[in-house]
Amino acid sequence: MSSAVDRLDSSQERDDYWNAYYADSGVGRPLPSQFAAFVAGELDGPARIIEFGSGSGRDTLFFAAHGHDVTGVDASKAAVEACTAQAAELGLDVEFLAATIDQDGLAAQLRMSPGSSVVYARFFVHAITDEEQTAFLDLAAALTSPGDRLAVEYRTVRDSSGAKVTGSHFRRFVDPTSFNAEAVLHGFDVTYAVEGFGFAKYRQDDAYVARALFARR
Template sequence: MQDLKSYWNGYYASQSRERRPVPSQFAVFVQGELASPHLIVDVGCGNGRDTIFFSSYGNAALGVDGSSAAVEYGQALADRLGMPARFASIDVNDKNTLVRTIEEAKNGDLPLLIYARFFIHAIDDAAQAAFLDTCAQVCKDGDRLAFEFRTVRDKSLEKVTESHYRRFVEPSAFLAEMGLRGFSAEYFVEGFGFAKYKSDDAYVARFMCTKRS
C-alpha cells in the first residue's frame, strides 16, 4: 500500500487550491437523508470537499485519508473557510488507530454515519475487510453507513483518470458482507448518472445501511 500512498500524496500535492470546491452528488444526496446533525466520518476524504460540505450543515465532520497531502489540503481549506471540520491521516489498515480516532470524535448523543465515496473500489480486498470490521466495531444500533463505489459493470468503460488504482466491486457480494456484520440496507441503487466527471460517467452502486443489533 506504500506505493498507493506515494501516488495519492503526489496527486493531491499537485492540485490547485480552490476557494470552495463543489461537493459530490452523493454528499448532497446523503445530507438530504439526514433529519438531524450527525457525526460524519468521511473515510477516503481526498481534498475534503464533502467533509467541509457536511460541516457546513451543522454536522460534526471528520475527514480521514491515508494521504497526508490530502489531509493537509483539506484542513487548510476548512481553516480558511472558518469551518470546524477536522482531518486525520490514517491508513485504513491501521484498525486500532482508526477505531480510536472515531471513538474520540464521538460527540455526545450524535448518531454516527460513516461515509465513503469512491473509497471502497480504491482499496484491495484485505483492506476492505478490515474497514468493514472497523465499521461494525464502532457503530452501535441505529448508526449508519453511506457508500458509493464503482461496480464490475464499470470495468470496461472510459476513465478520465486512468492511472488511479481501481478494484471493481460486485454489489450483491458487498451487500452480503455488510449483512454478515449486522448491517441492513435501507437504500440501494446502481447505474449511470450518479457520478459524472467530464467524459467519465461511472457505473456506480450507492448504499445506505443501518446497524441492527
C-alpha cells in the first residue's frame, strides 16, 4: 500500500511533532493550494466540506470565504486553536475540530448533507499510517451518501527520492492504484485521477503527487 516511511513512529510522537510545528510556525492566511482551487472549480454551488488534515487552515478558510459550509479537522490542537482565532479575525464562520482520524465517535460529531457534501484531504493521506488510511476511508464512507464526493491529493511512491523543503515531516509514499482500489471497496467510484509533477510545487520541492475525485455510489 505504501513504501518506506520517513520517521513515522508512534502516534504520540507525531502529535507532539505537529503541535510543535504549528506552534512555532504560526498560522496566517496563506494562499489556497492549487488542489483547493481545482476542487472549488468542480463544485456546482455551495457545498458542505469537511477537510481532514486541515493544518494551517489555508484551504478550509479559502472554501469558507467562497461560500461553502466548512469544518476543518486536524490532530494538532495548536493548529486548531490558531485557525479558530484566524477565522474569527477574518469574520468567517468556520469550525475547526481537534481529533485523530480513528477517534471514537468522530463521525457523530460531523454533520454532512446528502448529495452536496465533500470529504476533502490534501497532503493528509501520506501523513498517516496504512491503518489510519483505512480508518479515513471508513469514516468517509460513513459520512457520505450517494452523490457525495471524496477529493484527495497526496505524495506517491514516485516522490520518495525527490527534494523536500519540509524534510522532517512525517510521511509515507502511497501507491495510487492501491489507494483507488481501497476507495472503491469503500463504496466510491473514481471520477477523475491524475498523477505528476507541477500540481503541488513549493520552492524546490516539486512533489510527484496523485490527485483524485471520487463519487459515493
